[in-house]
Amino acid sequence: MLEDKSQELTPISKLGEFGLIKHLTENFPIVQNSTRLSIGDDAAIIDSEGQKVVVSTDMLAEGVHFNLGYVPLKHLGYKSVVVNLSDIAAMNATPTQILVSVAVSNRFPVEALEEIYAGIALACNRYKVDLIGGDTTSSNAGLVISVTAIGLENEDKIVKRNGAKPNDLLVVTGDLGGAYLGLQILEREHSVYLANPNMQPEMEGYDYILERQLKPEARTDVKAKLAQLDVLPTSMIDVSDGLASEILHLSDQSKVGFNVYEEKIPMDETTIHTADELNLNPAMAALNGGEDYELLFTIASSDFDKIKNHPDFTIIGHATENNAGNFLIARGSNQLIPLTAQGWDAFLNKE
Amino acid sequence: MLEDKSQELTPISKLGEFGLIKHLTENFPIVQNSTRLSIGDDAAIIDSEGQKVVVSTDMLAEGVHFNLGYVPLKHLGYKSVVVNLSDIAAMNATPTQILVSVAVSNRFPVEALEEIYAGIALACNRYKVDLIGGDTTSSNAGLVISVTAIGLENEDKIVKRNGAKPNDLLVVTGDLGGAYLGLQILEREHSVYLANPNMQPEMEGYDYILERQLKPEARTDVKAKLAQLDVLPTSMIDVSDGLASEILHLSDQSKVGFNVYEEKIPMDETTIHTADELNLNPAMAALNGGEDYELLFTIASSDFDKIKNHPDFTIIGHATENNAGNFLIARGSNQLIPLTAQGWDAFLNKE
Structure with a gap:
């Protein structure tokens, strides 16, 4: 599961919920002008600057969408972002922000979450989107990742599913x-x-x-x-x-x-x-x-x-x-x- | 867990993923002007009408945030929305839309999801927010609910955590x-x-x-x-x-x-x-x-x-x-x- 199997592992309880979120999200730079306030308040603030806001969410569950027997955690973090950005791209909009929530059982050490977030960071950097919120919680069972992606676009450029005409x-x-x-x-x-x-x-x-x-x-x-x-x-x-x-x-x-x-x-x-x-x-x-x-x-x-x-x-x-x-x-x-x-x-x- | 324990139960697999989402979300009316496109496309569309967009997300996990031994599913659906709207209220913004993702194990029948969504519908109606997206998936284990709430407000009315002054x-x-x-x-x-x-x-x-x-x-x-x-x-x-x-x-x-x-x-x-x-x-x-x-x-x-x-x-x-x-x-x-x-x-x- 972990890339470096020789490292010392830290139980999540050692950091606590706030410490964990802070630790996992501290190296996410803000690159979008539209992000006016990011992680750290009750909510983030986005300035859509006259464009429409496009928003989509997807959940990935262990054993259903991925098998940790052969999916590296870093790839999983990356993919969980990408599948949501794909929905924004499918509206012909530009993805700008994401929110990520992760539920993990206590069998996961902090280092496992670090790898998931390393993958998320890689995707944020590759696609120039800002991580602006999220939640990290323990679960009694498997790993569940929920991502919400936000994009912006002018109304006349947004493409829906309902505009195809015969002969297109x-x-x-x-x-x-x-x-x-x-x-x-x-x-x-x-x-x-x-x-x-x-x-x-x-x-x-x-x-x-x-x-x-x-x-x-x-x-x-x-x-x-x-x-x-x-x-x-x-x-x-x-x-x-x-x-x-x-x-x-x-x-x-x-x-x-x-x-x-x-x-x-x-x-x-x-x-x-x-x-x-x-x-x-x-x-x-x-x-x-x-x-x-x-x-x-x-x-x-x-x-x-x-x-x-x-x-x-x-x-x-x-x-x-x-x-x-x-x-x-x-x-x-x-x-x-x-x-x-x-x-x-x-x-x-x-x- | 279920309010009416005498009803016949339907396995989720009978409806399938698309059928299930459609079934659970078909009775959610749209009441907000800012909701330009709701469930059914790759993403929803929001017109922020010159206001800033405020967005927050929270995840609730079975056995951590709630115990199904004494929490009715309808209440759980209601509460999972409320805790997110509370974050929007804490920015002094007006909540307008939510997206809800639910992971459930196959031990839950369709009727259990219906009760969760009945609670979500009650909250949407009470707070005049639109359900505009989400995901429903099976999980290998417990129930996990992830809600993203969106609100709108003029920039000069939004209140953050960082403005208190001595003697306030x-x-x-x-x-x-x-x-x-x-x-x-x-x-x-x-x-x-x-x-x-x-x-x-x-x-x-x-x-x-x-x-x-x-x-x-x-x-x-x-x-x-x-x-x-x-x-x-x-x-x-x-x-x-x-x-x-x-x-x-x-x-x-x-x-x-x-x-x-x-x-x-x-x-x-x-x-x-x-x-x-x-x-x-x-x-x-x-x-x-x-x-x-x-x-x-x-x-x-x-x-x-x-x-x-x-x-x-x-x-x-x-x-x-x-x-x-x-x-x-x-x-x-x-x-x-x-x-x-x-x-x-x-x-x-x-x-």
Whole structure:
């Protein structure tokens, strides 16, 4: 669990609640102009400077969203921030502040919390967001991290899920399916380790997909790239639960259908090879795997020329009339397969 | 745990994550003008309309902040909102929105979550705040509730912890110590119940302090009352961890000392009687008990006449020079007792 296993460990009770929060948050600089008051009062103060405030929250629970058997705490802290920033990016807004609450059992020493907060600090620094509040408490059980992310944007630039129109193009950033296959490799090697702790895990060659699972990034860069192309999406969502589930959300809220071409779904070579190795269909990993944290959006078909050659964006389908349904058009055939949301569900106990 | 124990119970897995959130949040109306987009997108949108945004977050964990053996789930939902609104009130701001995340183990049926959300709905309605986001996830263990509260206020009306000056008067709203003594009665009767489930709990006569513990209210009314008196506090904090701890926070951030008169600390009769019965010092319950969610603030001494006869406010002391220290002046003597923060601490495992 801890990176340096030789250090002396400090019980949390030694610092107490206030001491702990102060200790964990003392090295977080404030970089956003909009942060007028940070940690240390009853509440933080934000000056939205005429922009709208965009706010989202997500909770990660041990044993459900992560397994401390193979997830380093620093990565966990980083990822818990990133998944929330991804929601802000999916509104086409710029993330500016976060609040982080952590519940830990007394089996965790202060050093474990320090590693989580080191990961949070890394994310704050990477994405230029300020940690402005939070809470740290003991729990009778596992580790639970709750993050609220705040972003700012002018009203006319904010993109919701409900603006897609028939014939709009469906576009996705980056590539998909990697995070899910990274998880499969981590679980495979963890099972091997549990069966025989002397076995060395076989992680070589899987770097890309392991990083996609353990240290995903939020596509906060997309906003500027689209602005440079003079493209404003008509609807947008982030890919946290799998492409199929996200398409159904856009369909539901925009009142359109979608046709998606299997052969167009962008996937990394490592993703495809690993899927082959594990006897999985890589497209299924993209459609149902989730946790890729790419952005899925629609643009007017008249914007096609602006976006068609951009290395970050792949057109994977288009919107159809309301009630036309949502379909995957299978590779090498014209077969229409109805899309269903088999996406990741915290209550299905997949693990 | 459940109010109606005869109903049929639904496992959470039957609804799934999206179905569950939709089901639990479908009856939350939007009442605030500033809420431009609520639950259902990647993030909610708030229009701060030129005011500053005030934001705070708190986490409640089973077995640490509450014991489901005697805390009804509806009360828990209500209280988890109130403790966050109290932080917004302590900034002299008006709470407008909340986001709520809940982690529950699969031992909780959907009906348990419905009761928590019924309590949340009651608080939203009572305080006119909008539920605009959140997350619901399973956990491997206990129940954890994380709430983020958002408020709005003009910059010149926001009150921080750092503005108290020497000779300012120290004022507290309502009365103190009740919540702590309510908890002692609940724990006593719960122990009796565990020892002999056929014994009827003796709760009669304790109504006031039980309600202070189980269903506290946030003093969002104070802002308007102070405005009507034309008083703007110089510093303010809410009493969540006990009077002593809060005084030390104001002292630390305002760089002043405080003298507090034991005989001035407002206490309800039930609080005093129950303390007597349990052989506890009622002033100690006020100083160290916490969870009263009253507001503690300082005002310029020139505002004395404006506030002196108001039934909601009690002057309990005054600020002294920086480094003069923080003291309780004992009842019936002039003995100065140094104030120390023995307040409630989630890591001391008091329960």
